Amino acid sequence: MNTNKISKGKGTTILYLLATIGIVLIITRLLNGFTSITNLSDGYPWGLWIGVDIMAGIAMTTGGLILATLVLIFGIKKYHQLLQPAILTAFLGYVLEIIGLIPDLGRPWALYNALFYWNNSSVMFVVAWCVILQTIVLATIFAPVIFEKLKLTRLQKSYNSIVPWVACCIITFFVFLISKSMIWTGITFVLFLILMFTFKSITKNSALLLLSIIGLIISVTHQQALGSLFLIIPEKLSGLWFSPMLQINFLLSSIALGLGMIIFECTLSSKVFGCGLDTQLLKNIGKFLLVMLIFTVISRFITLYFQTNFVFDNAGTTAQLTSFWLEIFTGLIIPIILLLLPSVRNSSTATFWVAILVVFGVILNRINVAFIGINRADYPSYYPNLGEIFITVGIFSIGLLLFYNISRRFSIFANH
Amino acid sequence: MENKTEQIALLLDNTKCIGCRGCQTSCKQWNNLSSEKTEFFGGAGYQNPANLSGSTYTLVKFHEVVEDDKLKDWVFWKTQCQHCINPACASVCLVGAIQKSENGPVVWDDSKCIGCRYCMLSCPYNIPKFEWDSVMPQIRKCFLCFDRIEQGQIPSCAKTCPTEAIMYGTRNELIEIAEDRLSSQPDKYYQHIYGLNEVGGTLILNISSIPLEEMGYPKNLTTEPLASRTATSISSISPVVVGLGAALGLFAIITNRKNEIAKQKAKEVLK
Numbered sequence: 001m002n003t004n005k006i007s008k009g010k011g012t013t014i015l016y017l018l019a020t021i022g023i024v025l026i027i028t029r030l031l032n033g034f035t036s037i038t039n040l041s042d043g044y045p046w047g048l049w050i051g052v053d054i055m056a057g058i059a060m061t062t063g064g065l066i067l068a069t070l071v072l073i074f075g076i077k078k079y080h081q082l083l084q085p086a087i088l089t090a091f092l093g094y095v096l097e098i099i100g101l102i103p104d105l106g107r108p109w110a111l112y113n114a115l116f117y118w119n120n121s122s123v124m125f126v127v128a129w130c131v132i133l134q135t136i137v138l139a140t141i142f143a144p145v146i147f148e149k150l151k152l153t154r155l156q157k158s159y160n161s162i163v164p165w166v167a168c169c170i171i172t173f174f175v176f177l178i179s180k181s182m183i184w185t186g187i188t189f190v191l192f193l194i195l196m197f198t199f200k201s202i203t204k205n206s207a208l209l210l211l212s213i214i215g216l217i218i219s220v221t222h223q224q225a226l227g228s229l230f231l232i233i234p235e236k237l238s239g240l241w242f243s244p245m246l247q248i249n250f251l252l253s254s255i256a257l258g259l260g261m262i263i264f265e266c267t268l269s270s271k272v273f274g275c276g277l278d279t280q281l282l283k284n285i286g287k288f289l290l291v292m293l294i295f296t297v298i299s300r301f302i303t304l305y306f307q308t309n310f311v312f313d314n315a316g317t318t319a320q321l322t323s324f325w326l327e328i329f330t331g332l333i334i335p336i337i338l339l340l341l342p343s344v345r346n347s348s349t350a351t352f353w354v355a356i357l358v359v360f361g362v363i364l365n366r367i368n369v370a371f372i373g374i375n376r377a378d379y380p381s382y383y384p385n386l387g388e389i390f391i392t393v394g395i396f397s398i399g400l401l402l403f404y405n406i407s408r409r410f411s412i413f414a415n416h
Numbered sequence: 417m418e419n420k421t422e423q424i425a426l427l428l429d430n431t432k433c434i435g436c437r438g439c440q441t442s443c444k445q446w447n448n449l450s451s452e453k454t455e456f457f458g459g460a461g462y463q464n465p466a467n468l469s470g471s472t473y474t475l476v477k478f479h480e481v482v483e484d485d486k487l488k489d490w491v492f493w494k495t496q497c498q499h500c501i502n503p504a505c506a507s508v509c510l511v512g513a514i515q516k517s518e519n520g521p522v523v524w525d526d527s528k529c530i531g532c533r534y535c536m537l538s539c540p541y542n543i544p545k546f547e548w549d550s551v552m553p554q555i556r557k558c559f560l561c562f563d564r565i566e567q568g569q570i571p572s573c574a575k576t577c578p579t580e581a582i583m584y585g586t587r588n589e590l591i592e593i594a595e596d597r598l599s600s601q602p603d604k605y606y607q608h609i610y611g612l613n614e615v616g617g618t619l620i621l622n623i624s625s626i627p628l629e630e631m632g633y634p635k636n637l638t639t640e641p642l643a644s645r646t647a648t649s650i651s652s653i654s655p656v657v658v659g660l661g662a663a664l665g666l667f668a669i670i671t672n673r674k675n676e677i678a679k680q681k682a683k684e685v686l687k
């Protein structure tokens with residue numbers, strides 16, 4: 001912990017600066033409307049913020065849930081050392097999404113309406129409730145770390161008795177909201193009650209176990225819902241990205257991104273915090289990543305076949321095609337080829353760079369779906385302007401700073 | 417969704433339109449919409465402004481029909497919210513700020529809207545517009561003069577139109593009129609009633625001398641309501657929750673049992 005290899009001063013100063021610029025710009029946007037600092041228009045109502053802050057940002061959180069699944073549900077204990085930072089990342093991802101909504105929503109102060117007016121035929125409604133409930137779930141999963149460090153023994157004790165009930169209620173409420181069907185609500189409640197009591201009888205960790213199952217379910221739903229947002233616009237979204245199964249592409253690529261983020265984060269934090277890097281674990285995650293990338297590429301090409309018959313030239317404008325091939329090559333094909341080489345898998349530096357490619361590819365994918373792929377011939381095409389870019393950069397800087405400070409304060413890298 | 421109450425509607429017949437834009441002006445007047453700074457632009461249509469906006473709910477689009485390098489005809493098309501019978505915009509609004517009223521008009525409630533702009537993206541006609549300049553922006557679009565209709569008056573644009581290019585009535589009677597016109601003057605009309613079946617039917621019915629697609633009406637619209645495209649994805653969530661819950665739960669129980677047994681065995685061995 002005391003051997004910060006990267007000079008802490010410089011890095012954080014830059015981050016604080018970027019975060020401040022971001023906050024100032026967010027305030028400018030709130031005080032002056034959109035035209036002052038964005039290029040959004042009636043033709044392109046969604047832009048960089050939806051693509052990166054909202055869709056890619058949330059896709060980055062899957063890493064935490066994948067690890068929770070491996071460690072808690074499948075009982076593969078060796079990944080335990082990676083779990084806490086990944087859960088923290090996931091939680092912060094959700095916090096950042098909420099921060100990102102402030103400049104992006106036209107009327108953020110009216111957001112509380114989402115709590116009271118329920119239009120369950122809207123995919124956006126599903127997305128909104130995934131955000132709300134998943135933030136609570138992840139905060140609860142991370143809470144024991146804080147209780148332990150702050151020596152809140154009372155809370156620590158009541159955690160295992162209260163939390164399982166809360167978890168059951170959360171998932172039941174979620175199903176109730178979305179299905180408005182008493183039958184599904186009932187089935188869900190009974191199922192999770194059974195799980196809760198069974199877990200209680202077989203393990204001390206019942207609360208965390210239940211929470212990570214629920215977290216994983218909400219995460220899957222959330223990624224799928226983000227993809228489903230676009231199912232309604234096959235006329236506008238280019239066939240290079242549109243597919244009636246777009247949600248599956250979103251889900252698969254978000255898992256790949258989650259794994260990429262785990263590699264990225266572990267390598268980086270081992271430099272910043274000077275904790276040892278378990279190369280064997282990273283190697284395994286690299287293999288998972290390879291498998292997920294192959295799944296993603298297969299699903300992409302199946303849908304591409306049905307949308308375009310692989311005749312790409314007519315499928316989009318030059319800008320769309322460039323962005324499409326950039327995404328396919330840097331985000332999928334090149335990483336797959338590299339990860340197939342044992343020499344790359346065995347080198348943690350090389351794996352790190354592959355992870356960066358994957359992260360870049362999935363972010364580009366979300367950008368493509370959000371605005372590059374949208375055809376609106378009657379409006380000038382949209383590209384983000386500096387104001388939008390710096391708000392996004394600012395929000396991610398806030399995230400990095402929160403991660404850095406919280407993980408130092410609660411020494412989540414300390415035990416390895 | 418066939419409603420019990422009769423749906424009201426507008427029939428827009430562009431063979432009767434003279435491009436006076438009285439409807440555009442009266443709409444602004446009735447709804448207190450500000451004027452816009454406009455610019456001449458190249459490309460299809462000479463109308464000003466080029467597009468609908470937060471302060472323009474209806475716009476007459478201009479179109480030249482050129483044959484053998486000669487101007488053969490001018491065609492006008494009044495654009496506005498089509499008031500879908502199964503509106504995509506209302507189905508995607510998470511807070512239900514956009515609602516279809518019982519007798520048809522698709523209206524919105526400013527106080528509920530959170531400004532996510534999903535309605536703008538989802539509308540097949542790209543109708544809802546946003547007040548990008550405003551500190552408290554709103555979604556804006558034609559609401560079929562719902563306030564006037566409630567008072568027993570007809571929409572402001574229909575009232576103003578000097579040539580009956582805009583007719584107000586119930587949807588069924590207007591469909592009959594439209595069919596009549598198409599069959600009695602087959603040379604004058606392109607044989608299609610826009611809005612009869614598009615995206616499940618719309619309250620605004622268009623008949624025209626040329627295919628409206630040439631003027632910017634979206635091509636290849638389905639006759640299915642768009643909301644059905646996301647319905648499967650949403651209704652699959654509950655089964656997925658239960659299925660995943662059961663599967664993961666079972667896995668967790670099995671792995672925990674295995675660990676327990678392994679531990680016990682280890683203990684026994686130690687004994």
Ligand code: SF4
Pocket residue numbers: 497498499500503504505506522538539540541542543544557
């Ligand atoms: S035309 Fe667009 S805005 Fe109007 S009701 Fe249909 S979906 Fe909604």
Ligand code: SF4
Pocket residue numbers: 508509510511512513514524528529530531532533534535536555
């Ligand atoms: S912008 Fe407003 S009206 Fe449109 S979908 Fe979002 S909340 Fe509903």
Ligand code: SF4
Pocket residue numbers: 439442443444446447473474496557558559560561571572573574
């Ligand atoms: S019906 Fe009313 S709001 Fe709609 S275009 Fe006509 S005047 Fe404007």
